[in-house]
Amino acid sequence: MAAANVRPVIVFDLFGVIARNQTEDDKRKLERIAGVAGDAPAEAAFWNVYWACRPPYDAGQSSLDYWSTVTRELGVTYSKEIVAALIEADLASWCDVDERMVALIAEIGASGRTIGLLSNIILDLVPIFEAKHGGWLRHFHALTYSCRIGVAKPDPRAYRICAERLGVATSEALFFDDNERNVLAARQAGMAAEVFTSPEQVRERLGLP
Incomplete structure (x- = not known):
């Protein structure tokens, strides 16, 4: 001391x-872009992966690499346009x-x-x-x-x-x-x-x- x-x-x-921190509206927007809105298990899975993959992102990982990891962990494929929209909405939410x-x-x-x-x-x-x-x-x-x-x-x-x-x-x-x-x-x-x-x-x- x-x-x-x-x-x-x-x-x-x-x-x-x-x-x-992110508002509920921010979160809903990300869910809509990710295509999980309205599906409670899919929403939960999205947010679990979103946060679990965050430490390397905070430590300097690129946005593209972060979202590549997220999609791999979720077992989904997003177009370049969707990934770009996710990045933009995520950045704006903070x-x-x-x-x-x-x-x-x-x-x-x-x-x-x-x-x-x-x-x-x-x-x-x-x-x-x-x-x-x-x-x-x-x-x-x-x-x-x-x-x-x-x-x-x-x-x-x-x-x-x-x-x-x-x-x-x-x-x-x-x-x-x-x-x-x-x-x-x-x-x-x-x-x-x-x-x-x-x-x-x-x-x-x-x-x-």
Whole structure:
């Protein structure tokens, strides 16, 4: 833990904390494109494979290779047009943000606190997300993306790389993530970490009004 009289560097996860997770409408759109909408077993199989194949994608795998793996695991064949539509819809589904958290990030940044981002994010999404949200991303002193460092949370290397990029030891960082598994891994890597629940939680933890 950081010394009591030293304000820790703040590290945020992205999706489920600042950026919103996929909406139900986003999911239904993907199901329609994949041809599984309305078939409960097929929908369940699609999402099981979608998530099971995600770790290599987060660590830098290309979109085409990811969807090739998904289709192979599902035992289906999609045309190039369908794969392109799946990629486009999937990328678009991860671009919305919680404006309350965006305002809070700007406030923390303006206060002089050092803040970093540690996100499991796919390579093709980075330029899209940065083009849309570059205005507030500039408040971060380091953007650590899993797809660019080759490892994804909860791999302990991700937390160490993030801390190194911020110029601190892991013990000098406080991390917020909505995934308990990632929070536990952060603690094991030496960070103070909390499961994110709301902007109000962050404000209270940082002693902000």
